[in-house]
Amino acid sequence: MEAAIVIMALLFFAFVALGVYATVKVVKAAKRGVDRTIHQARRTVEDTTLRAKSFGQAGVGGDLAQLRLSLRTSMRATQDALQAGVAEDASLKESFDLFQRLTAHGRELDEDLKRLEREPDRARVAAQLKDLRERTERITHAADSLRWAARDRARQFAEDDLTSLSAQIDLEAGALRHWSGATAQDQASDDFSWPDAGAGAPGAERGQVWPGEADGRATASASAASASAASESAEADGANAGQRPDTAAPGQQPPQAITARDPRRTAYPWEKTARPETTN
Structure with a gap:
């Protein structure tokens, strides 16, 4: 029980703290x-x-006000530009440190100008x-140089990034348009369309050969030549089979018998040579 009370x-x-x-924190913010x-x-x-x-x-009051206004405007614009640039570019840290040193001179000059605005001796103020004005121009020139250098740097980085991005986009666009590099033969094959089945082939009278027709004709010619050769071989075999061995055409070898004659046997005049078709 005591442990629970302590907890x-x-x-x-803890909740109170x-x-x-x-x-x-809320009050400070x-x-x-x-x-x-x-x-x-x-x-x-x-x-x-x-x-x-x-x-x-x-007079002198208007001149002092103009100097203060130009000083404050230049210093404020440079401060805003460098503060925004340091967050994105760490190399501007040294430039911002230099501006902090320049700010001390600017504040000192602004205090002098503000004090001279309340100075009753206008002649003495006019002498200074x-x-x-020279001090103001030097400070504003230095501030403007830092500001424009920071802006030029940021713009150059933006241009370099845009150039690189454009090159990558062009490369990607070329990869997406890969079909544009097809050859003329591929495009002709894609554009080709066969004629209708019932319509006559255009250009047939002029001897035009359609794609694939030449291969078909070559195949048909080869088949016909093979069939003709086979037919001629069969006819030649039949003709040779119907001829007598002793009546073979000049220059043509007579067909050889399967079994040779016995050289020791004497041929009688009344014995005739058997025809090939009667030989078993």
Whole structure:
């Protein structure tokens, strides 16, 4: 029982600690969101005020407002570009570190310009205006160089990737169109169609031979030649069988008997040679 109570107490304290931790995290996230919103609103108000002063106020005040506006715009655009690039390209980390060092000079210049806006001695401010403009141009030029270099790098990577992707797509498209490389003979075979059974073969009068007809004719000719040769051989055998051995055609060997005559026997005049068809 006591063990169960201890376990329940530990679970209770664990849930309480977890709730406190979650509450602190939520409060901190909400505070960061509020601070970010306030900062953005304050920056928007300052930019709007500087833009209004640069267009509506003449003299030294308008010049100072114009310098501050150009400085803030260039630095903010470079910061956004480098922060977005570092997340995708780790090689921009060094460029971002250089920009952080440049940001310190930019903030210092912005503070000087803001302080000079409240300076009552306008003549003294006008004397320093040339130096302030040169500092502003140097800082904005450096920031613009980093920003455009990062954008050119990202664009070059995108073009290289697009070129490689286009080459792969062309290769795949060629593989899908593999039938386009067929020979003209294959295409002619695919386009060939036999004539109807009842219709006459076109071009027969001109001696045109259809595909496969030449092989059929050659086979038929060979069969006819074989049959003719066999018939002639049979006729020749029959003719030879009907002839007498002693009346064989000139230059033709008479058929030999199966059993040779006995050379010791004398042939009498009244004995005649038996015909082949009567020989058993």
